[in-house]
Amino acid sequence: MTITGHSDEEIINRTLKGDQPAFAQLVERYKNYVFTLILRFIDNREDAEEIAQDVFVKAYRSLADFRGDSKFSTWLFTISRTTCLSFLRKKKLDIQSLDNEKTGLQLENRESAFHANLVEQKSRHAMLNQAISMLSPDDAQVLNLFYKGDQTLEEIGKIMRLDSNTVKVKLHRARQRLKDKMEKYFSHEVREIHSD
Amino acid sequence: MDQDIEHRIWEFIDGHCSPSEKAAIVQNLADNQIWKNKYTELKSIHDMLQKEELDMPSLRFTKNVMEEISRYQVAPATKNYINKNVIRGISSFFLVMIIGLIIYFVGQIHWNGNSTGNLVPAFSLEADKLNWSKMLNNTYVNIFIGINTILGLILLDKYMQVRKKDGRSGGWSKGDSA
Numbered sequence: 300m301t302i303t304g305h306s307d308e309e310i311i312n313r314t315l316k317g318d319q320p321a322f323a324q325l326v327e328r329y330k331n332y333v334f335t336l337i338l339r340f341i342d343n344r345e346d347a348e349e350i351a352q353d354v355f356v357k358a359y360r361s362l363a364d365f366r367g368d369s370k371f372s373t374w375l376f377t378i379s380r381t382t383c384l385s386f387l388r389k390k391k392l393d394i395q396s397l398d399n400e401k402t403g404l405q406l407e408n409r410e411s412a413f414h415a416n417l418v419e420q421k422s423r424h425a426m427l428n429q430a431i432s433m434l435s436p437d438d439a440q441v442l443n444l445f446y447k448g449d450q451t452l453e454e455i456g457k458i459m460r461l462d463s464n465t466v467k468v469k470l471h472r473a474r475q476r477l478k479d480k481m482e483k484y485f486s487h488e489v490r491e492i493h494s495d
Numbered sequence: 496m497d498q499d500i501e502h503r504i505w506e507f508i509d510g511h512c513s514p515s516e517k518a519a520i521v522q523n524l525a526d527n528q529i530w531k532n533k534y535t536e537l538k539s540i541h542d543m544l545q546k547e548e549l550d551m552p553s554l555r556f557t558k559n560v561m562e563e564i565s566r567y568q569v570a571p572a573t574k575n576y577i578n579k580n581v582i583r584g585i586s587s588f589f590l591v592m593i594i595g596l597i598i599y600f601v602g603q604i605h606w607n608g609n610s611t612g613n614l615v616p617a618f619s620l621e622a623d624k625l626n627w628s629k630m631l632n633n634t635y636v637n638i639f640i641g642i643n644t645i646l647g648l649i650l651l652d653k654y655m656q657v658r659k660k661d662g663r664s665g666g667w668s669k670g671d672s673a
Contacts, residue, residue, distance in 0.1 A: 315569060322564065326557045331549035338550055348552045355560045356567070363572035427547055446544040452511075471505050478540055 307371040314362060322362075325371070326355050332372060333379050335447055339431070339439045340383035350386055354379045372448050373458055430480045438473035445470055497533075504534050508541050581650075 305313075305324065313321040333354050337347040357378050358365075365374055431439050444450045444458065452463040452470070459466065506512040507520045523530040 319565065320561070323557055323561050326560050330556050330560075331551050334552040334556075335549045348556065351552055352556070352560050352563060356563050359564045360567050360570050361573075362569045363575075364570075423543065424548060427543055428550075442544065446547065447549060467511065470509075471502055474505065474537075474540065474544075475501065477544075478537075481540070 308367060311362060311365060311367075311371070314359070322359055325358075329372060329375055330355075332447060333375055336376060336379050336443055337383055339443060340380075340436065341386065342432075346386070350382055351379075354382050357382065369457060370450070370454065373450065373454055376444065376448060376458055426481070426485045430477055430485065433480045433484075434473065434476055437469070438476055441466065441469050441473045442477065500530060500533055501537065504530070504537050507534075508538060 305321075307325065307328075310321050310324050314325075330351065334347060334351045337350050337354070338344070341347045341350065354375065358375060365371065431442060434442070440459070441455060444455045445452075450458070452466045455461075455470075456463045456466045459469075461469070503512070503516070503520060507517060512520065520530075524534055
């Protein structure tokens, strides 16, 4: 990814050679991506920002360990995920998993809470974000990596330790569930989108 | 049926289907209204997800991160400070232990001759029949503790030497570890 003309590898090499301010370019480039990923795990924006900051500090300190055999964004995702999980463990919050039987109940509760303030959330962006947040973390993760992280099925497979065909199936299912949520809770907005 | 159509259309949208499958879907989209409607529906979700903007942290975010990292240095790559000799030493230690135990167990077998003249082992690996006191007497335990203490002191010495060297060169110190 290049925004300011320098590739990630060039910036990483400069940073490793002692040019600390160069790292700011990577922070600028990936701060929204990391922040959005973290918001999928943690609802609170303040906490999410603190964790995102921590992710970049960790990335900087262990930059020499980045071998470059995957995208920098993939590596950042891995750090973000472990940092979020540690944070949740520390806070003794339930870490939801698709296979967890409790997930259904917890998601239902979340759905009810979101349903209650639907009126205030009208924009398409908010609608989509809310629908994604109603999904299980696994589904949200696949959608984020594919659409926001611009990762290929193979790269997502590497992150999730799955083969690309399984990722493909997961992606289809995640989109299907997203569609169901949108039809269930945002049917009016969805109709408007289709008529655009 | 619906699920199958959706699955095929998603493959088509993602560009993951074969040329023949692609041609078949294009044909279906042209001829079949159900396919057409489904495609419009799924494509709108796909486009929305693609155009979806990322959430933004506060404006001070980059500044905060840079202020935070100004207190640190990049830690050396893990492969540089993990001494392979230490790993080899630990592996050898356990290997020697395992070999020692095997030799000990084999040594416990008493070979008896049977009626056909063949030797058969008169030994079963039951814990209650093993003479543990032979292995775990004071002498062996003391030797074991002694070796471990020496190994520990050697490792501590090596660690202190590395710290001293890094301190002189102004390099990475313990507090910088990621």
